[in-house]
Amino acid sequence: MAGLTIRDARKAYGETQVIHGIDLDIADGDFVVFVGPSGCGKSTLLRMIAGLEEVTSGDISIGDRVVNDVAPADRGVAMVFQTYALYPHMTVYKNMAFGLIQAKTPKDEIDRRVREAAKILDIENYLERTPRALSGGQRQRVAIGRAIVREPDVFLFDEPLSNLDAALRGQTRLEIARLHQRLKTTIVYVTHDQVEAMTLADKIVVLRDGLIEQYGAPMELYENPANKFVAEFIGSPSMNFFEASQEKGGFSIGGKKVSVKLSQEVNAIDIGIRPEHLKQTTKQKAVLSGTLDVVEQLGDHVLAHLVTGQGNEFIAKFETLGDIKLGDTLHFDATKENIHFFDKTSGARLV
Amino acid sequence: MAVVAQSSRFSKLFWPVLAWTVALVFFFPIFWLIFTSFKTDADAVKPDHLIFFKPTLENYINMTENYDYWRFAINSVITSTFATVLALVVGVPAAYAMAFNPTRHTKDVLLWMLSTKMLPAAAVLYPMTFLTKNFLDIYDTHFLVILVLCLINLPIVIWMLFTYFKEIPKEIIEAGKMDGVSTWGEIKDILIPLAWGGVASTALLCFIFCWNEAYWTVRLTTTEASTLSKLIEGNRAPEGLFFGRLSAVSTAAVAPIIVLGWFCQKQLVQGLTFGAVK
Numbered sequence: 350m351a352g353l354t355i356r357d358a359r360k361a362y363g364e365t366q367v368i369h370g371i372d373l374d375i376a377d378g379d380f381v382v383f384v385g386p387s388g389c390g391k392s393t394l395l396r397m398i399a400g401l402e403e404v405t406s407g408d409i410s411i412g413d414r415v416v417n418d419v420a421p422a423d424r425g426v427a428m429v430f431q432t433y434a435l436y437p438h439m440t441v442y443k444n445m446a447f448g449l450i451q452a453k454t455p456k457d458e459i460d461r462r463v464r465e466a467a468k469i470l471d472i473e474n475y476l477e478r479t480p481r482a483l484s485g486g487q488r489q490r491v492a493i494g495r496a497i498v499r500e501p502d503v504f505l506f507d508e509p510l511s512n513l514d515a516a517l518r519g520q521t522r523l524e525i526a527r528l529h530q531r532l533k534t535t536i537v538y539v540t541h542d543q544v545e546a547m548t549l550a551d552k553i554v555v556l557r558d559g560l561i562e563q564y565g566a567p568m569e570l571y572e573n574p575a576n577k578f579v580a581e582f583i584g585s586p587s588m589n590f591f592e593a594s595q596e597k598g599g600f601s602i603g604g605k606k607v608s609v610k611l612s613q614e615v616n617a618i619d620i621g622i623r624p625e626h627l628k629q630t631t632k633q634k635a636v637l638s639g640t641l642d643v644v645e646q647l648g649d650h651v652l653a654h655l656v657t658g659q660g661n662e663f664i665a666k667f668e669t670l671g672d673i674k675l676g677d678t679l680h681f682d683a684t685k686e687n688i689h690f691f692d693k694t695s696g697a698r699l700v
Numbered sequence: 701m702a703v704v705a706q707s708s709r710f711s712k713l714f715w716p717v718l719a720w721t722v723a724l725v726f727f728f729p730i731f732w733l734i735f736t737s738f739k740t741d742a743d744a745v746k747p748d749h750l751i752f753f754k755p756t757l758e759n760y761i762n763m764t765e766n767y768d769y770w771r772f773a774i775n776s777v778i779t780s781t782f783a784t785v786l787a788l789v790v791g792v793p794a795a796y797a798m799a800f801n802p803t804r805h806t807k808d809v810l811l812w813m814l815s816t817k818m819l820p821a822a823a824v825l826y827p828m829t830f831l832t833k834n835f836l837d838i839y840d841t842h843f844l845v846i847l848v849l850c851l852i853n854l855p856i857v858i859w860m861l862f863t864y865f866k867e868i869p870k871e872i873i874e875a876g877k878m879d880g881v882s883t884w885g886e887i888k889d890i891l892i893p894l895a896w897g898g899v900a901s902t903a904l905l906c907f908i909f910c911w912n913e914a915y916w917t918v919r920l921t922t923t924e925a926s927t928l929s930k931l932i933e934g935n936r937a938p939e940g941l942f943f944g945r946l947s948a949v950s951t952a953a954v955a956p957i958i959v960l961g962w963f964c965q966k967q968l969v970q971g972l973t974f975g976a977v978k
């Protein structure tokens with residue numbers, strides 16, 4: 350087992366640079382999730398760790414060893430691909446054993462490891478089948494099994510659940526979490542699904558355009574997003590943002606003034622409040638009011654889409670709507686720690 | 701309604717008839733070739749024996765006894781086989797590299813290779829003859845024929861293999877890398893098993909092209925390394941009128957390849973319309 354260190358890693362394809370200098374320390378045994386919008390470089394960074402993509406400059410170390418020039422198979426990493434990438438012409442058993450055979454592992458050792466992994470993943474009955482004869486979920490388990498038998502220092506997952514249907518995705522997600530608890534091996538996991546990120550991660554790396562926007566525990570990102578981008582990306586539904594006008598000693602977004610001492614002078618700010626933090630209140634106490642526009646019933650909760658007097662759309666989360674009707678004007682307040690301030694131009698968090 | 705029914709009855713008749721006509725027109729020369737090969741040389745040019753004649757095996761016996769058919773046939777088998785194997789030995793790694801580790805210039809290289817097929821062969825006849833006869837001293841050797849057959853088919857072999865290899869998801873090759881497979885192992889244990897149909901069709905087509913090649917095999921050999929193409933050519937040129945004999949020789953030259961094609965028909969069609977490894 351080992352941790353992972355990345356120092357000023359960059360990647361360019363010809364003239365176009367896609368990874369712009371990443372510094373990252375992953376502790377041994379951590380489950381780290383890379384999230385970010387499509388094209389931000391998650392897969393590229395993961396593939397650089399795997400050794401499938403050359404590092405243009407900078408260093409990647411696994412444990413204490415710089416692995417820039419080490420072949421993928423000798424890095425002590427194992428990868429699970431989004432498309433599973435099983436060998437279609439080999440049985441499940443052979444698929445899992447193939448890497449060990451290449452490493453000249455003794456036969457009975459191979460057999461022991463494959464059967465053990467198969468047991469963990471509940472695929473013992475399929476060992477003699479080819480991948481063609483398996484369902485998507487079963488194939489995914491085989492792909493995970495192929496990684497497990499190699500007993501790597503670091504597991505790499507690239508969107509392993511995105512080809513599964515919703516029910517299976519939830520179930521497999523749980524199994525991956527269990528697997529991590531059991532093996533305690535470092536995992537780097539790529540996804541663009543922030544629910545996966547929140548539920549699985551010890552730490553989340555939010556990437557944008559080849560740069561790290563924030564690195565921290567899920568709740569840290571949720572409670573103290575470093576900037577507007579992270580605030581919007583983490584949490585579902587997304588944080589609401591309101592253009593705030595400056596008043597003496599505070600800011601207003603239509604209702605009661607929000608008083609705050611900013612650490613620096615800025616011209617314009619955005620105020621962010623998460624839908625689940627908006628609490629209904631009276632008109633006098635409200636920092637924010639809006640008319641109810643659309644209602645989304647989601648069973649255990651309701652998402653109310655509202656519009657402020659200035660035409661700013663936002664969402665509030667309710668347990669039930671009671672006798673509130675479309676077109677009603679609702680008033681909201683939020684506790685101080687749940688109101689976030691961002692610089693309008695740079696997006697940086699202001700405290 | 702009536703119109704539709706009528707037109708469909710019409711097309712039910714028309715298209716099969718057209719197809720059969722076209723097929724027969726194409727097949728007729730081969731049929732006539734085989735037909736004529738059982739006539740004596742004298743019968744072959746007599747108008748009153750055009751259809752009705754006394755069939756004879758004389759031409760075939762004559763061919764094997766006096767014209768050394770078997771030596772030419774063995775040469776054809778040897779050169780076509782070795783040229784095909786050599787083309788694959790060079791072509792598989794080349795296509796592998798271009799399909800899975802392309803550079804900015806891969807497309808150019810592929811196009812350039814194809815462009816060599818656009819050069820008229822006759823343009824390099826003199827340099828080739830001079831080079832092989834006077835300079836390298838390999839004129840009329842099996843080695844030369846194998847080399848030439850391999851080289852002229854290599855562009856097509858690489859193109860075909862490249863297309864088949866492209867069908868294989870890149871991740872499977874990468875999974876192999878993660879599993880620590882050597883380059884040779886990737887080719888042997890992953891690539892070829894997955895693209896087996898494509899490799900087989902490519903080999904088959906290459907073999908057929910080698911067998912049928914006539915321009916260079918006729919001109920770069922005299923006796924030692926001559927193939928069946930040379931045998932046909934040799935029976936045509938000097939005397940001209942021995943159609944029975946010429947037909948027998950031609951039939952015996954094309955028969956093996958037609959039989960081979962017939963047996964591998966499924967593989968050929970499947971290979972040429974291949975597209976499902978996933």
Ligand SMILES: Nc1ncnc2c1ncn2[C@@H]1O[C@H](COP(=O)(O)OP(=O)(O)OP(=O)(O)O)[C@@H](O)[C@H]1O
Pocket residue numbers: 362365367385386387388389390391392393394541
């Ligand atoms: N071989 C390549 N040549 C040129 N550009 C590339 C290459 N591979 C990736 N890129 C670019 O690098 C950027 C990052 O790609 P990457 O696949 O890492 O994104 P991602 O974050 O994984 O996105 P997604 O969520 O869609 O998978 C993209 O803009 C992509 O266009």
Ligand SMILES: [Mg+2]
Pocket residue numbers: 391392393
């Ligand atoms: Mg990706």
